[in-house]
Amino acid sequence: MATTSEIQSNSDLLERVARRRRRQHVEQTVFAWLLRAAALISVLTTVGIVIILVAQSAGFFAEVSPWEFLTGTEWAPLFSPQKFGVLSLVGGTLLVAVIAGIVSLTLGLGAAIFLSEYAPERLRRVLKPILEVLAGIPTVVYGYFALTFITPILQNIFGHDQVIVFNALSAGLVMGLMIMPMVSTLSEDAMVAVPRSLRDAAYALGATRFEVSTKVVIPAALSGIVASFILGVSRAIGETMIVKIAAGATPNLTLNPLESIQAMTAYIVQVSLGETPQGSLEYKTIFAVGLLLFVMTLAMNIVGRWVISRFRQQYE
Amino acid sequence: MNKQDSIISKRQKLHAVRVLRDRIFVVGFALAVIAGILGLAALLFDVLIDGLPFLNINFLTSYASRKAENSGILAPLAGTIWIVGMTALLTIPIGVGTAIYLEEFASKNRLNRLIELNIANLAGVPSVIYGLLGLAVFVQFLFNGSRNVTAGALTMTLLILPIVVIASQEAIKAVPSSYRDAAYAMGANRWQVVKAVVLPQALPGMMSGIILALSRAIGESAPILIISSLVWVTFIPTSPDSKFTVLPLQIFTWISQPQHSFRGIAAAAIIVLLIVLLSMNGIAIWIRSKYQSRPDQ
Incomplete structure (x- = not known):
């Protein structure tokens, strides 16, 4: 038989538990909303990027036709008569990016096969972190390395009159070195995912390691390797400091890597360093170039990731 | 009999060729690794040889000067500390919060998949684009043309946010679901499980991801170049609306000087920058390895 006071204290306890439950529930609701708000910031960032680039470019395209922008081969927005052919900037960017892509694919794929x-x-556990240090070095340092180390070497090889101090080759080579660990890691991931049984089957037939690597592993991991190349080149297209420091500031549609060029990113930085008044046509050009850069890298990243995800489905 | 011999010897020759090719290509593949390591070594030697003669206490405690030999990195060093500090304060709650939301709270519906896809895409946006975003939104819209530390830190926050989110998500995924189930079984609600079980377990992994992301913010120059645009800063930022410069930007400024004497101090500043970054990377790797091998898993 419970006494009155026991009943009283029991209902007190129940009351306290219920109150605590309610408080916990409120706390959870509040924090769930805070977390959701945090997640929204990344969405707002994308929206912000798109709105800013499109809105500012719209002002530019009101005065310069998109056709002239995308097909013109001369870029001289700061001189008169002004020329707005972005192809010479795109050409410079792609020239450097292709050199970087070739270097990083050669070195990265070789390293991935070896590892x-x-x-x-x-040995793998020692080598991999050393290579990954390359990915952590700031791009401004690579720019310094290209300008003060690689360019003089190129000048000694090809002759000082052939190689301009600021040239696409030096920037491309160094950028290739920078992207190499990324290509190597992504390719290696793809190779490691190739089932052991495929290799064993080839070894059982008497294949050498080289034959297993080139005739079994690489074909099976090909989409991963292709993706690593696409993502690497996309990275190279978006890179700023190396091309700004080492590749020059001369818009130049050329295939000769020993010449001076100007990359899209380098142009954007050059204009923002100058005294270009806000709202002027020159000022708006950097957003138009930025929009094109954004679309190019986004497309490559989406293709790259799509290729990777398709590949993963094959063996999982 | 003779015929069989010749077949065998042909086979042996073929085998020898294949083995030889195998050996040659081992060397080729190893050379790719060696080329990477040699590239790194050349870069470090280049910087050390150019920069070491200029590295002394005065270099750390004086401002940039018209004369290379009197120049120092006090202003950019202080600016870098300001930027990293403010970026960390902003990025950690937002980034970790986003990761917790996506991993623990969000149902796997279309909207949340879109958020994840969006974050993956943001991670691949060139840093110079973030600079344009910061210039238009923070500098011109929010601060009315003032190129201050806060605008720089806000831009850096958006830049490294995807890295922090992705690293934190990985750390949260690594917490065994049995831990969560045990807490739920004892009547904990979702937020209590996150607070008391998931976060403490995922903390080391998150920390190493955050440190790596912050070191990215320290080394990044392109967006700061667009935001700050200032070339000679000879003061320490005193408040969030001070003008500023950072180490990579100062290095860039010195590299761009026509006089070769400035290359030496650029290299000296690079050495300081690399020491900071390598020690941060070292700490991140140490944290990861210290907490990674838990015997009970």
Whole structure:
């Protein structure tokens, strides 16, 4: 038989528990909303980027036709008569990016094969972090390296009269070195995902490691390797400081990597460093160039990730 | 009999060729790794040889000067500390919050998949684009043309946010679901599970991701170049609306000087920058390795 006071204290306890429950529920609701708000910031960032680029470019395209912008081959917005052919900037960007892509694919793929197919685990664990240091070095440092180390070497090889101090090759080579760990890691991931049984089957037929690597592993991992190349080139297209420091400021539609060029990113930085008044046509050009840059890298990233995800489905 | 011999010897020759090709290509693949390491070594030597003669205490405690030999990195060093500090304060709650929301609260519906896709895409947007965003939104709209530290930190926050979110998501995913189930079984609600179980477990992984993201913010120059645009800063930022410069920007300024004497101090500043970054990377790797190998898993 419960006494009155026991009943009283029991209902007190129940009351306290219920109150605590309610408080916890409120706390959870508040924090859930805060977390949702945090997640929204990344969405707002994308919206902000698109709105800013499109709105500012709209002012530019009101005065310069998109056709002239996209097909013209001369870029001279700061001189009169003004020329707004972005192809010479795109050409400069792509020239550097292709050199960087070739270097990073050659070195990165070679390194990935060595690390995933040949190197013993212990060696791999030493080499991989060393290579990844390359990915952590700031781009301004690579720019310095290109200008003060690689360019003089190129001048000694090809002759001082052939190689201009600011040239696409030096920037491309160094950028290739910078992107190499990324290509190597992504390719290696794709190779590691190739089932052991495929390799074993080839070895059982008497294949050498080289044959297993080139005839079994690489074909099976090809989409991952292709994706690593696409993502690497996209990275190179968006890179700013190396091309700004080492590749020059001369809009130049050329295939000769020993010449001076100007990349899209380098142009954007050049204008923002100058005294271009806000709202002027020159000022709006950097947003138009930025919009084109954004679309190019976004398209490549989406294709790259799509290729990777398609590849993953094959073996999982 | 003779015929069989010749077949065998042909086979042996073919085998020898294949083995030889195998050996040659091992060397080729190893050379790719060696080329990467040599590139890194050349870069470090280049910087050390150019920069070490200029590296002394005065270099750390004086401002930039017209003369290379009198120049120092006090202003950019202080600016970098301001930017990193403010960026960390902003990025950590937003980034970790986003990751918790996506991993623990969000249902797997179309909207939330869109948010994840969006974050992956943001991670691939060139940094110079963030500079344009910061210039238009923070400098011109929010601060009325003032190129201050806060605008720089806000821009850097947006830039490294995707990295922090993705790293934090990985850390949260690594917490075994049995831990959560145990807490739920004892009557904890979702937020209590996050607060008391998921966060403490995921903290080391998040920390190393955050440190790596912040080191990215320290080394990044393009967006700051667009935001700050200032070339000679000879003062320490005193408040969030001060003008500022950062280490990579000062390095860029010195590299761009026509006089070769400025290259030496650029290299000296690079050495300081690399020491900061490598020690941050070291700390991140140490945290990861210290907490990664838990025997109970």
